[in-house]
Amino acid sequence: MIKLLGSSAFSFPKEPARKNEDSILLPRKVGEGFLIAIADGVGSYAGASSASEAAIDYLTTLRSSDLEGVISVEEIFEQIKQRVSDLSIQDTSYFEAATTLTFCYAGKKGINIGHVGDCRVYFKHGDKLRQATKDHTQHQKLIDEGLYKPSELKQMSGKNTLFSAISKNINLYFQDLFIPYESISTKDGIVNLFIMSDGAYHAWELRPRFLESTLEDPNRFAANLHRRIIRFQPTDDCSLISVKFSIKSQLDLFD
Amino acid sequence: MDGFHGNYKYKVVKGIGNGGFGFVDKIELFNIADHRCGEYARKSLSDMGQELREEFRRRFAREVAYQASCVHSNVANIYLCDLKAEQPWFIMDLAAGDLQKDIDSGLLTTTKKIDIIKMVMEGVMYMHSIGYLHRDIKPSNVLRFKDDIYKVSDFGLVKNLDRSSESEILTKIATAMGTAKYMAPEVSIAGDYSKRTDIYALGILIEDLDMPDNPGVQEVVKKSTARRPLDRYSEIKDMRDDFVAAVREESK
Numbered sequence: 001m002i003k004l005l006g007s008s009a010f011s012f013p014k015e016p017a018r019k020n021e022d023s024i025l026l027p028r029k030v031g032e033g034f035l036i037a038i039a040d041g042v043g044s045y046a047g048a049s050s051a052s053e054a055a056i057d058y059l060t061t062l063r064s065s066d067l068e069g070v071i072s073v074e075e076i077f078e079q080i081k082q083r084v085s086d087l088s089i090q091d092t093s094y095f096e097a098a099t100t101l102t103f104c105y106a107g108k109k110g111i112n113i114g115h116v117g118d119c120r121v122y123f124k125h126g127d128k129l130r131q132a133t134k135d136h137t138q139h140q141k142l143i144d145e146g147l148y149k150p151s152e153l154k155q156m157s158g159k160n161t162l163f164s165a166i167s168k169n170i171n172l173y174f175q176d177l178f179i180p181y182e183s184i185s186t187k188d189g190i191v192n193l194f195i196m197s198d199g200a201y202h203a204w205e206l207r208p209r210f211l212e213s214t215l216e217d218p219n220r221f222a223a224n225l226h227r228r229i230i231r232f233q234p235t236d237d238c239s240l241i242s243v244k245f246s247i248k249s250q251l252d253l254f255d
Numbered sequence: 256m257d258g259f260h261g262n263y264k265y266k267v268v269k270g271i272g273n274g275g276f277g278f279v280d281k282i283e284l285f286n287i288a289d290h291r292c293g294e295y296a297r298k299s300l301s302d303m304g305q306e307l308r309e310e311f312r313r314r315f316a317r318e319v320a321y322q323a324s325c326v327h328s329n330v331a332n333i334y335l336c337d338l339k340a341e342q343p344w345f346i347m348d349l350a351a352g353d354l355q356k357d358i359d360s361g362l363l364t365t366t367k368k369i370d371i372i373k374m375v376m377e378g379v380m381y382m383h384s385i386g387y388l389h390r391d392i393k394p395s396n397v398l399r400f401k402d403d404i405y406k407v408s409d410f411g412l413v414k415n416l417d418r419s420s421e422s423e424i425l426t427k428i429a430t431a432m433g434t435a436k437y438m439a440p441e442v443s444i445a446g447d448y449s450k451r452t453d454i455y456a457l458g459i460l461i462e463d464l465d466m467p468d469n470p471g472v473q474e475v476v477k478k479s480t481a482r483r484p485l486d487r488y489s490e491i492k493d494m495r496d497d498f499v500a501a502v503r504e505e506s507k
Contacts, residue, residue: 040426042426042427042428043426043427044426044427044428045427045428088306092305092306092309095306095307095310096310098428118426138429138445138446138447141444141445142441142444142445142447145440145441145444145445146483147440147441147444147445147482147483147484148483148484148485152485158429158447160426160427161426161427161428161429161446161447162426162427162428162429163428163429163445163446164428165428167428169430170428170430198426236426
């Protein structure tokens with residue numbers, strides 16, 4: 001039995017006058033679990049915000065059976081890719097429209113993650129956050145392949161260049177992860193889960209520490225991170241969803 | 256006459272090549288007073304579906320603008336263009352052949368190969384000096400003209416480094432373009448282009464020329480095709496200097 005104990009979120013553009021190209025899905029009860037997601041429209045191409053909205057809209061149509069395995073993560077991404085491709089039928093200038101998408105479904109036994117692009121999923125682990133997804137950026141790929149060391153790339157461009165996104169013209173490349181609750185919950189059966197777009201984790205990674213009491217409270221975490229982003233000025237559109245679940249029934253807690 | 260443009264007119268002689276998105280005709284060019292200027296090559300953009308048309312017209316215009324801005328004896332020149340035509344085109348010198356065909360013929364002497372490599376390096380070095388990456392260096396994109404002058408051609412994938420740095424703040428998606436054999440690992444893996452990826456392609460091109468055993472040349476090829484980009488030459492000038500030193504004896 002999964003109980004949502006708390007959640008907090010924000011999603012705002014880099015500058016107030018600009019359009020926010022991120023779209024978010026707040027915790028949505030689907031069957032016995034909860035679905036959350038962030039899609040970050042790829043800014044260099046027309047139709048970025050429509051693409052991220054199309055991704056989130058599709059997720060809202062999913063039923064519990066779909067998320068429990070009737071539809072694979074690949075099929076979910078394929079369906080969204082079709083919707084993003086169809087945007088160019090309404091507006092031909094959208095033929096390169098692209099979005100990233102990272103979603104988490106907290107089901108009966110663990111968290112299912114589908115991930116394309118450079119949003120990140122983190123879990124609280126002790127007094128730290130541990131990143132579960134890999135960024136599909138040029139830099140990360142070059143490091144993974146041993147072509148550069150992280151220090152060699154610091155001064156080089158390409159941080160904002162993705163090698164994977166959901167777009168008509170790009171072959172689908174995604175991460176499909178399942179993380180069992182045993183590996184991420186506290187002994188009290190508490191799970192703290194975060195999805196951040198690159199604008200938000202840019203600020204988090206400047207100094208990836210908050211008090212543990214802040215990490216375990218979604219509202220405090222969101223308020224503190226929001227304050228930090230504003231203080232350092234946003235580098236991009238910024239989105240966060242922070243949730244806290246209990247995965248044990250109240251009776252179990254007395255065992 | 257098959258067409259007019261400004262003070263010139265032309266007659267299409269025959270088709271001489273076909274690519275994915277364009278085709279090349281041999282033409283005869285005349286000025287308005289009917290003076291025959293000579294034979295030239297005309298590259299035109301193929302007709303394509305509505306959805307792709309605007310994008311490819313834009314790319315074609317960019318190719319023309321980049322190539323026309325290069326003025327170097329080892330880069331193919333553009334003389335005339337019409338980017339507003341139904342099928343945009345540009346006119347350049349008519350090549351007598353290309354390096355791939357010359358390699359296939361097996362008739363290139365070692366001295367000639369050395370000259371060719373130097374000419375290609377000069378052409379690409381010039382492009383780098385004005386902030387361009389070629390991104391598709393291979394023997395079939397090196398054309399042979401009168402007096403055995405070889406020139407770098409085909410600007411379809413050229414990238415302007417200055418402009419890309421301006422737009423860096425926006426997230427974009429990298430894709431690998433070009434020809435697999437000449438692609439540096441960081442291109443095929445992550446679509447990451449730099450001067451070093453052109454240097455990698457030049458190293459493979461030298462390999463294609465099958466130079467006689469020369470430890471110096473082998474070292475140049477090895478260094479320019481190193482897997483890690485930072486282990487390669489950072490500038491073509493350094494590569495050229497090493498190459499020239501390695502072949503000094505053979506060119507005598």
